[in-house]
Amino acid sequence: MSFVFSKIAWLILQPDTLLVLALVGVFVFGRMGRRTRVALGVVTGVVVALAVLPLGSWLLRPLDDRFPPPTPEQVAAAPGIVVLGGAVSLGMTAARPGIALSGRAERYTEAARLAHDHPEKPLAFTGGTGSMLDPHSREGEVARELFTAFGVAPERLVIESDSRNTAEHPRLLAALLPEGAPQAGWLLVTSAWHMPRAVAVFRAAGWRVVPYPVDYATLPRGGWLPGLLNGLAGVSYGVHEWLGLIAYRVMGHSDTLFPAP
Numbered sequence: 001m002s003f004v005f006s007k008i009a010w011l012i013l014q015p016d017t018l019l020v021l022a023l024v025g026v027f028v029f030g031r032m033g034r035r036t037r038v039a040l041g042v043v044t045g046v047v048v049a050l051a052v053l054p055l056g057s058w059l060l061r062p063l064d065d066r067f068p069p070p071t072p073e074q075v076a077a078a079p080g081i082v083v084l085g086g087a088v089s090l091g092m093t094a095a096r097p098g099i100a101l102s103g104r105a106e107r108y109t110e111a112a113r114l115a116h117d118h119p120e121k122p123l124a125f126t127g128g129t130g131s132m133l134d135p136h137s138r139e140g141e142v143a144r145e146l147f148t149a150f151g152v153a154p155e156r157l158v159i160e161s162d163s164r165n166t167a168e169h170p171r172l173l174a175a176l177l178p179e180g181a182p183q184a185g186w187l188l189v190t191s192a193w194h195m196p197r198a199v200a201v202f203r204a205a206g207w208r209v210v211p212y213p214v215d216y217a218t219l220p221r222g223g224w225l226p227g228l229l230n231g232l233a234g235v236s237y238g239v240h241e242w243l244g245l246i247a248y249r250v251m252g253h254s255d256t257l258f259p260a261p
Contacts (some may be wrong), residue, residue: 005123019047051227056234061218063193063241066213072182074210075114075187078121083111083143083191084129084169084198090137092260098158099146104191106215108143111189112150114212123147124158126173138162166197166244167253170205179188180234184209197244200254226245 024044049055070078088109092100101108115123125147127139141163148154160173173181185208190198194214202209217237248254 019196023056024048035086047228050231050235053231054234056231056236057218057239058243059238060193060234061221063196063238064213064216064218065192067192067195067199067213068259070187070210070212075118077185078187078210079184080122080181080186081111081114081212082119082124082126082173082186082188083107084166084188084194085125085139085143086194087188088139088142090129090139090142093142094137095209099142104215107189107191108146108150110212110214111148112152113185114189115147115150115152115156119156120188122154122156122158124160124173124177126160126163126169128160128162128164166194167201167248167251169198170202170207174205174207184208184249185210187212191217193217193241196259197241197248197254200245200256200259201248203259204253204255 046198084107087102087104089100089102111123111125115121125140125143127143129137129139138161140159143161144154144157144159147157158173158176160169160176162170164168170182183206188195188202188209189212192215195211195213199209199211217234245254246255249257
């Protein structure tokens with residue numbers, strides 16, 4: 001009984017639920033002018049929609065599902081593993097003990113598992129810093145430390161730590177690999193919802209990659225995680241990726257808007 005009570009109590013008392021209830025209460029019971037009520041009604045409607053509708057899932061599921069996992073035969077045939085950065089909080093890592101991984105930590109853990117299962121494959125990491133406020137921190141050096149701690153031999157690692165965004169990954173990483181390596185069909189490890197944009201820029205840069213999606217943001221079709229924070233995060237990630245696909249196509253970083261498998 002206490003378990004059920006605690007779950008229901010937190011569902012009601014968590015800050016995002018209280019915000020939704022407060023907005024609805026003010027809209028229903030507050031005394032205000034017509035224009036103010038209309039404006040508040042719009043805001044309340046948006047907040048409630050984010051909390052109770054799977055808007056984020058609608059945006060992210062096409063990205064998550066675009067590239068299926070590779071077959072065991074494709075994994076075995078790949079000459080190496082490329083993993084994209086973006087899974088470390090560099091500021092928190094610098095300020096606190098240990099390595100602070102973000103919600104995209106599967107990029108590291110799955111790449112390390114692949115490296116463990118296929119000790120013959122080199123592991124190439126690409127990622128510098130995407131922060132304009134702290135341009136000197138480098139995720140690549142953190143990645144070297146982390147993969148070594150995971151048991152990956154240092155001589156298997158290729159670390160690129162100057163790229164600032166997805167568009168720069170393929171060009172800067174290719175410069176560190178033997179000639180012809182980018183065309184050999186390396187495994188590309190990144191978040192499933194980020195995979196379409198990553199594949200688009202790698203292909204445009206002349207790479208032949210085998211997508212290895214991890215860190216899915218949506219449940220299988222029909223399932224979703226309700227709540228304002230989940231909804232807001234999903235919409236934020238989804239809008240960011242779709243705008244990124246459009247922007248990269250317009251700027252010439254990719255050859256197609258939504259690459260096919």
